[in-house]
Amino acid sequence: MSDTPAQAPSDRTRVVRYNWLARYDRQTVEAILDATPLAHVGCMMNGVPFVTPTFFWREGDRVYWHGSTAGRMFKALESQDICLTVSLLDGLMLARSAYNFNCNFRSVMVVGRARLISDAEEKREKLRTFVNSLIPGQWERLRPAHDKEITATAIAWLPLDEASCKLRSGPPEDDDEDYAFPAWAGVIPIRYQVLPPEADPRNTAGIEMPADVSRFTLG
C-alpha cells in the first residue's frame, strides 16, 4: 500500500475516497476486466441512471457489450456519457471495529461516450470474439448466425481511455490503538466457483461435451 495516489487519466475518473486503493495502469485495468464477463452499465433513461447487468468482453483497449437493437439502452447511449463498471467481491474483511469493516475486492470503472457498431460483418466478427473469449472455438461449433439475428443484435463499445481501478486485498487494517482490542479479525475469502457443466437433456444422441466447455474458469 502506497500513500501516494496514482495519476488518473481524467478528473472525472480520479478516485477520491480511499484513493490509496486506486490504480490507473492499463495492466491492472485489463487483468480485472479479463477476470469476469459480468459488467454493470449505467445509462440515463427516462430520467433515471439505470444500472443494467450485462455480459461484456474486452478486445485490446476497448470494452464491448451487446443486446437488442430494440433495447432502451442502445437507443439512449450515443447521446450521453456513460459508465461501465466491473467488480469482483473477493472477501469480507472483518476488522476490530465496524468503521474499518470492509471487503477485499477488485473493480474497474470506464467512463466515456459509447459507440455502436453498424456494419453487419463487423458485428458478426465481434460476436465470434465474445463467444470464443468465454469458450474457445465455441462459435465454430454453433448453428451459424442468421443475418436477421445479426441485424437484431446491437453492439456497443467504450475505449479504455478513461478507466480507473480500485482494489483491496490482504488482512484487515485497523486503527493502531485497536490492535489490542480482543475482537477476532481476519478475512473470509469469496470467489466464483465453476461447477461441472450440465448437459441439456435435449442434446442430440451421442454428442460429447467439448473439452473447452469443461475448462471454463472465472475469477
Next chain:
Amino acid sequence: MSDTPAQAPSDRTRVVRYNWLARYDRQTVEAILDATPLAHVGCMMNGVPFVTPTFFWREGDRVYWHGSTAGRMFKALESQDICLTVSLLDGLMLARSAYNFNCNFRSVMVVGRARLISDAEEKREKLRTFVNSLIPGQWERLRPAHDKEITATAIAWLPLDEASCKLRSGPPEDDDEDYAFPAWAGVIPIRYQVLPPEADPRNTAGIEMPADVSRFTLG
C-alpha cells in the same frame, strides 16, 4: 415460464426486453436481495451516470447502503432519482446458436429517490443491523463505534416500492428448428464459494474465531 408478463409497480420499472423473465412480487425481490451483500448504485455525478459497487442490506421494505458523508454520491443522491441493482451470475447457458447464448442469473433493480439518515442513534442502529446481517452478533464483539465515526458515516435508503426482478434458470432454450443441430448444449453453473476464514496474523493471543464467522454463506 409464462408468456404473460407480470404487472410492474410503475412504468419505469417495467421490464421490456425478455419480459417473460420479469417478476415484481415482493417475495422474489427479497429473496434475491437477501442472497448477496453486493449492489451497484447508479447516480448521476459530474454529468456521468456513475455505477458504484457497494455493500447494501435490506430491512423490511427498504434497502440501505453506507459510505462517507464526504463522498460524492451521498452529496448527489437526494437531488435525483437513482437506481440500485443487485445481480447474481448463476451460470453460462450454452445454446445451440450464438443468438440464444445467455446466462442463468437473478437480478433486482430498485429505482426511486433515496433518503439520508441524519440521526446519529438511528445511524448507529442501522450499522449494527448491517454488520449483524452478515455475521450475527458481530457488532457486539467489536470495539464500540466512536461518535466521530458515526458522524463520518452516511447512510442512504430506498423504498422497495419500485422494484423489478429479472431471473432465469434451467437448461437452454433454443429455437425449435435448432434442437436437431449437433452442437453440445447445456449449462455451466456458477456460484459464490466461501472459503475458510483466515485469521489476521496480528490477532491478540488466544482469541478464537466466533462460530458465526465460520458459518457465513453467500448466494
